[in-house]
Amino acid sequence: MKICTFRKIALLTLLLIPALSGMSFGQNISVTATVDKNQLTLEDVLQLSIVIRGTQNTPPPELPSLPDFRITSAGKSSSTQYINTQRSVSITYKYRLTPMNTGAIFIGPARVRINGTTYSTKPITVEVQKPSNNATHENKAAFIETTLSSKKAYLGEQLVYSFRLFHRVEAKNLDLRLPFDKTWFNKEELGEPKTYIKVINGLQYHVQELSIALFPLKRGLIEIPSAIIELDLFQNTRNRSSRDPLSQIFRDPFGRNTQAEHKVLRSQPLSVDILPLPDGAPKGFKNLIGQFDISAELGKNDLEVGDTTTLTVTVSGRGNIKDVFVEEPDLKNQFKIYPDKPEFKQTVDNNQIRGEKIFKFALVPLEAGNKTLPKFSLPYFDSKNAQYRIAKTQAISLNIEPSSIKEELNLVRSREQDVPTTKPEIETLGTDILPIYTELDKFQNGGVYSLTFLGAGFGSPVILFVISVFIMKQQNRMKYDVAFYRRRNAYKNAHQRLKQMSEHSDSKEFARELSEILREYVGDKLNLQGKAITAEEVAVRLKESNYETRQAEETRKLLEKCETLQYAPMTQGSTKQLLGESENLIKVLEKQS
Amino acid sequence: MKLSNTISFFLFMLLTLSPTLQAEASDYLNEVVRANGLYSDKQYVESAQAYEALIHDGVRNGYLYYNLGNAYIRMGKTGPAILNYVHAQKWIPRDENLAANLKFAIQQTQDKIEPPPPGTLNILFFWVNDFNFNELVYFAIGLNFIFWVTLALSMCFPFLKIARNALLFVLLLSFVSIGVKIKSESDLKLGVVLATNVEVKSGRAVDAITLFQLHEGALVTVTDKHNDWLEVRLNDEQKGWVPQSSLGT
Structure with missing residues (x-):
């Protein structure tokens, strides 16, 4: 019993603890804000903790406006303590503040609203300084640098912006924010980041490099702001106490001897002077800047009218090759041209975008003769030599023979020459009636139905239905109504037995059987035990059942006669007479029933 | 016995009457063949008379009316042709040839009359x-x-x-x-103007005001009959009386 009671109390306690854990204890609620340091550099991160004691059911605190910091949530934790039967609960919200400016920064009070009451924290002031030795990176665990391929560039010329992270210790949880302004540049990725090792001042650094192609959109001096990366650096913590194995275990139970440090690294801002393109652009120039080459080749130079050959124009080079477009050649309606979708291949070679754009045209000659395809030209600005150039293809000659197929080719003209080939509508030259019908089977006299026909058509199924229902009911009654069954079969049975009787020769037996047939007939008709009733009773019952008195009396007399004859000999003639009388009597009785 | 007697009677009647019926049907079909032959020989008047005679004898068949309508078209009598096509429509309402010929015949008429809307x-x-x-x-x-x-x-x-x-x-x-x-x-009794030109009167009298004129083949709805006059209706506004002899129904 005691054990059972203990179990109940323990169970109740277990159930109550989670229920009580969320309860607030209004009289003890307090909210405090703390930071992990008051002085930091731009490379450091400030951790702000807001602890709410006395309750755990609270909304997140409302932080003050902090324009000098970038704020990220670092999660929340709750705690419950029991000290001398006193229970205390708290919840801690943590934030990571990344400084964006230097100087004394004031962190205003954070507010929490609990049960209608607003609790505020005390304000905090922190000092943010510039990081020391910013220029040299000497002996630093990690630093970043950004470079630009050129300090001067023409509008639309490709610039390569490179970001490099150098780190001597393990770096994790990297969060990179590269400066980019859509109004000044078009941006294009230059492949996956590269990783390599570089030695600086005898120290080995792991380098992660990311490059981006920038295409200036506006002219003028542009300042590219600092790139910022946030990361966790894991540094070894070997010191004097590292010799003590116990302290190592307590510091890191897995024995890794590392300590994580969250850092914010900033690069120096960069500037670039964007120059306008010089005057004197050639005709057809479409802001292609770089170095380009163009070539053209034909699938086959000897062909017949109606054959197909492919003209391939390839533009390759360095620069904004994606923007290259080669128009359909003007072949003066000598060829039908089917342009294909251009293919574009891009490669990054030594942080420079190189590419190839292929234009294909299927040509179908429309007439025979020696033809020369015109040259393709591509005007562009050579940024390396600061001058306009025009890349050109060689002229291509081809020999077109008449078609060897005799049938006239149904060639479709180019779009500009498309002539609507609508077929003429069929002209109605005359109208007439359709011919007469001559199939004789169609000429059956329809006429109008007579009432007899309609009556038979609609009435006969009803009559048939009534008859079939009557028959079904009769059959059903024959199964279950014994009196009905006997009455219906009385004449049939009596008639059959009378027919069989003529063969009997013994007069006594004849009279007895005849008497039995008559009484059984009356018994079946009146649902009585026929064998057991007397001639007198038969007459009485027949009269009661509305049979005529005369027939009832005749029946009685016939039965009495049969009984008398059972004890007196009969002649052959009297037997037949008696049989005839019996048959007639049964017929008469049957009619009256 | 009674049932067998009844069956015997019906069999007797059937055997007795069948040859008679067959003979009548055979005569009728022979007459149809003759009328069709006359039509094929372009003797349209005789052909129409033969068809009319069959109809007069009580034959009711949509194709017979159709052929008669064709004969009248060939004779240039649009009114009787349309009337017979309308009669044919009662018997063979789904026949495409009939619809086409009726449309053709109506196109030959002078009056443009919208068909009455269905009820x-x-x-x-x-x-x-x-x-x-x-x-x-x-x-x-x-x-x-x-x-x-x-x-x-x-x-x-x-x-x-x-x-x-x-x-x-x-x-x-x-x-x-x-x-x-x-x-x-x-x-909805449809009537067809058979006369070349008929005046639709405001009343049942020759001297009544002429409301409008109809021409041969015009399809009208007959709404009333009084002695030898028929009330015809084209739409809610146009209706009047015409002599019965000028209209086929």
Whole structure:
């Protein structure tokens, strides 16, 4: 019993603890804000903790406006303590503040609203300084640098912006924010980041490099702001106490001897002077800047009218090759041209975008003769030599023979020459009636139905239905109504037995059987035990059942006669007479029933 | 004995009457063949007379009316042609040739008259216009037979009750369709102007005001009859009286 009671109390306690854990204890609620340091550099991160004691059911605190910091949530934790039967609960919200400016920064009070009451924290002031030795990176665990391929560039010329992270210790949880302004540049990725090792001042650094192609959109001096990366650096913590194995275990139970440090690294801002393109652009120039080459080749130079050959124009080079477009050649309606979708291949070679754009045209000659395809030209600005150039293809000659197929080719003209080939509508030259019908089977006299026909058509199924229902009911009654069954079969049975009787020769037996047939007939008709009733009773019952008195009396007399004859000999003639009388009597009785 | 006697009587009647009926049918078909032959020989007047004679003898057949209409077209009598096509439509309402020839004949007429709009019942029972009266009756008789058989069977097989109820619904619908057909044919009597030109009068008198004129082949709705005058109606505004002799119905 005691054990059972203990179990109940323990169970109740277990159930109550989670229920009580969320309860607030209004009289003890307090909210405090703390930071992990008051002085930091731009490379450091400030951790702000807001602890709410006395309750755990609270909304997140409302932080003050902090324009000098970038704020990220670092999660929340709750705690419950029991000290001398006193229970205390708290919840801690943590934030990571990344400084964006230097100087004394004031962190205003954070507010929490609990049960209608607003609790505020005390304000905090922190000092943010510039990081020391910013220029040299000497002996630093990690630093970043950004470079630009050129300090001067023409509008639309490709610039390569490179970001490099150098780190001597393990770096994790990297969060990179590269400066980019859509109004000044078009941006294009230059492949996956590269990783390599570089030695600086005898120290080995792991380098992660990311490059981006920038295409200036506006002219003028542009300042590219600092790139910022946030990361966790894991540094070894070997010191004097590292010799003590116990302290190592307590510091890191897995024995890794590392300590994580969250850092914010900033690069120096960069500037670039964007120059306008010089005057004197050639005709057809479409802001292609770089170095380009163009070539053209034909699938086959000897062909017949109606054959197909492919003209391939390839533009390759360095620069904004994606923007290259080669128009359909003007072949003066000598060829039908089917342009294909251009293919574009891009490669990054030594942080420079190189590419190839292929234009294909299927040509179908429309007439025979020696033809020369015109040259393709591509005007562009050579940024390396600061001058306009025009890349050109060689002229291509081809020999077109008449078609060897005799049938006239149904060639479709180019779009500009498309002539609507609508077929003429069929002209109605005359109208007439359709011919007469001559199939004789169609000429059956329809006429109008007579009432007899309609009556038979609609009435006969009803009559048939009534008859079939009557028959079904009769059959059903024959199964279950014994009196009905006997009455219906009385004449049939009596008639059959009378027919069989003529063969009997013994007069006594004849009279007895005849008497039995008559009484059984009356018994079946009146649902009585026929064998057991007397001639007198038969007459009485027949009269009661509305049979005529005369027939009832005749029946009685016939039965009495049969009984008398059972004890007196009969002649052959009297037997037949008696049989005839019996048959007639049964017929008469049957009619009256 | 009684049943066998009845069957014997019917067999006797059938055997006695069949040759008579067959002979009559044979004569009728011979006459049709003759009339068709006359038409093929372009003796349209004689052909039309032969067709008319058959119709006068009580033959009612849509194709006969159609052929007669064709004969009248060939004779240049648009009015009688349209009248016979309209008669044919009662018997063969789905015949495409008939619709085409009627359209052709109406195009030959002088008056542009819009056909009368279908009534509400005809819209609701839209299928009625696609069947002639005989077809509707045949359908109802067949359905009636199936229904009563199903009713009898459903007494032994209860699962047939759904079929029985569905058949009852369709049977009732077919009866209503027959009623709608009778009503629409009695209400909407079409008449065709047979005279070359007929004056539609405001009253039943020759000296009444002439409201408008109709020409041969014009299809009108006959709304009333009084002695030798017929009231005809083109639309809500145009109606009047014409002599019965000038109109075919």
